Amino acid sequence: MTEKELRKKAMALPLNPGVYIMKNKDKKIIYIGKAKALKNRVSSYFGSHSNHSLKVIRMVENVDDFDYILCDTEFEALVLECSLIKQHMPKYNILLKDDKGYNYIKITKEEFPKISEAKQILDDNAEYIGPFISNFSVKNAVEETLRIFKLPQCNKKFPKDYGKSRPCLNGFMGICSAPCAGRISKEDYISSINDAVAFLKGGASKSVEEMKRRMYEYSENTEFEKAAKMRDRIRAIQNLDEKQKVVSINVPEEDVFALTSSNKKSCFEVLRFKQGRLTDSEHWIIDSVDNAEDARSELIERYYSMRSDIPGRIALDGSVTDEELLKEFLESLRGKKVEIIHPQKGEHLAIVNMCIKNANEHLAQNQGRLGKEMAALEELGELLALPKPPEYIESYDISHTFGADNVAGMVVFHNARPMKKAYKKFAIKSFDGQNDVGSMNEVLRRRFKHYYEDDSESTFKILPDLILLDGGQPQVNAVLPVIREMNISVPVFGMVKDNKHRTRAIAFDGGEIEINSHRAAFTLVSNIQEEVHRFAITYHHKKHQKSSFSSSLLKIDGIGEKKAKILMKHFKTITAIKEAGVEELSKVSGISKKDAENINNFYTQK
Known part of the structure; x- marks a missing residue:
C-alpha cells in the first residue's frame, strides 16, 4: 500500500483501545504498538513526518500494511502488546536480548584444583556448585573467594608450573599464595581449596565460626603461623561484609533502573537488591532513544516480560509514560502491590546515582570501543553529503x-x-x-x-x-x-x-x-x-x-568437459590425477580403461 492508502485505512479505525501490528511487503511484522485510541495513534504515522524521529520515519517507509486487535481497556492492550512483542521480536521495537542462563561454580578434580565460573556442567569429573541465575553474583563470589583464600587466578597448570617462575603481581601483593614460585605446599593448597569450597557452600557466617574455632585451636597448640592465617581470612571476610554494606539499602528487595544516552547509543542499566544487598547487575546497549519517558516505560515492560521475580519496590532515575498503567501491569505480573519511586534524597538517591554512573561507564566503554569507527563513518557521511552516517x-x-x-x-x-x-x-x-x-x-x-x-x-x-x-x-x-x-x-x-x-x-x-x-x-x-x-x-x-587444471585435462584425447569435471570431483587436484595409475583411474565412473591409459600417458610424457 502507498502511504496515502495506509492513512486512509488508519482514519477508518475506531477510537477504541487496541494493539496495532505493522507489516512490510513480505508480510513480516516489523513493529507492534498499543494505543488508547487506535485511530489517533495509527493515523499519526502516515502523513506529515515533521514530528517523527529518524527511526520512526524508517519504520514507516517499510510499512506495507497493518493489522489491529481491539481491546476493552488500555491495560488489556498493554498485556497483549507485551505478549506479541515477546512472540515476534519485531525489528523496530525496543528489544532486550535475554542472555540469562544458569551459572555454576566449578571446582576441578586435579592435583592442584582450580575454582572458576562455568556456564554449563560438562562431563569432566569436576565438582559443580549451583545452578545460580545471576552471573553477577557467581562472578563476585568466585573473585572474592579466590582473594580471601589466596588462590591463583591465572591460567598456569600445577604441578606442571609449580615453582617454575617468579610470582605475578597478585603474588607480590599477597593476594595469591603463588604456587608458581613454590610458596605453598600441596597439602596447604588442598587445605585452602577445601576451606574455599566450604565457604562457597556454607556462607560467610558458618565459615567464620569454623575459622575462629581453628584459629583458637592453632593458638593453643602454639601453631601461631597457622593461627595468623586463619585470622587474616576472618578479617578478609569481615572486610567483604563491610564492603557489601556500602552498597546496600534499607529495604528487603528493590530494583533500580537508569537510562543514559549519547548521540548514537543508550544504556539501560538495572541493579537488583535482595535482603538489602546488591545481588545482580545487568545492562543493555541499545540505539539512542528519542523520548526517555516512553523508552523507560517500554524497557521496563520488556525487562519484566523476561524476568519472573518482580520486587515490591522499583526506583527510577526519571519519569515514565503512563506510570499508573505500568504499575498496574507490574502488579498483575507480581500478584501483589508494587511501589514505583523517584528518589530525591537519601540512600535511595545514592543508589540511583550509582546505577546512572554504571550506565554511563558501560556506555563510555562501548563508545570507546566503537568511537574511532563511528567518527570515521560520520566523517565519510558528511564528506559524501549522505543523510546519515553509512552504517x-x-x-x-x-x-x-x-x-x-x-x-x-x-x-x-x-x-x-x-x-x-x-x-x-x-x-x-x-x-x-x-x-x-x-x-x-x-x-x-x-x-x-x-x-x-x-x-x-x-x-x-x-x-x-x-x-x-x-x-x-x-x-x-x-x-x-x-x-x-x-x-x-x-x-x-x-x-x-x-x-x-x-x-x-x-x-x-x-x-x-x-x-x-x-x-x-x-x-x-x-x-x-x-x-x-x-x-x-x-x-x-x-x-x-x-580452470588451468581443467584446461590441461581437456588436451587429453577422449577427455571433454564432462569427464574433466568427473575427474576433478573424484581426485580433487591435478597432482592426485597425475599420481593415480591406470587401474585407479579406470575405476572412476565414466572413465574407460582407454581414457585412463590416455591420461596416464599424457602426464608421464610431460
Missing part, C-alpha cells in the same frame, strides 16, 4: 587475467568493521573478455535481483546505506542506470587509486572528491578498498587455477 557499506571489485576467468567480489562493512558472513562471490556470466564496466553492471543487477527474490534470511535482503565500487566514474556511470532501473535508492561512489595503487579520491556522478585530508574517512575507505581487492583477487586465483 552498512557494500563494496565491489572485478578481477581477471587479461579478460579470462572474470569474477567479482562483494565485501560488507557494518559499523566500519568487516561483516564476513555477508561477503559474496560472482562469476561473470554475460560475456568473455576484458570489460570491467560491463562486469560491474552485471554484478549489481544480479545483486539487487537477489534483493527482490531471496527469502528474508538472506543478507542480500539488507539494503546498504552506501555502495563503493573499485574504480572511477566509468564504473559509477555503469551502475547508476541499473540502480535507477531496479528502483533502488542507494548512493553509489567509486574508489579512485593513484599510480601507486593507494586510495586518492572518491568518484561520483559528475566528478571526484579528494579524500586524503580527511584522515578517519581516508583510512576507512582505504581499508575497504584493500579488503575488496584482496577478496576478489583471491577468488580469481582459485578460479583461474581450477
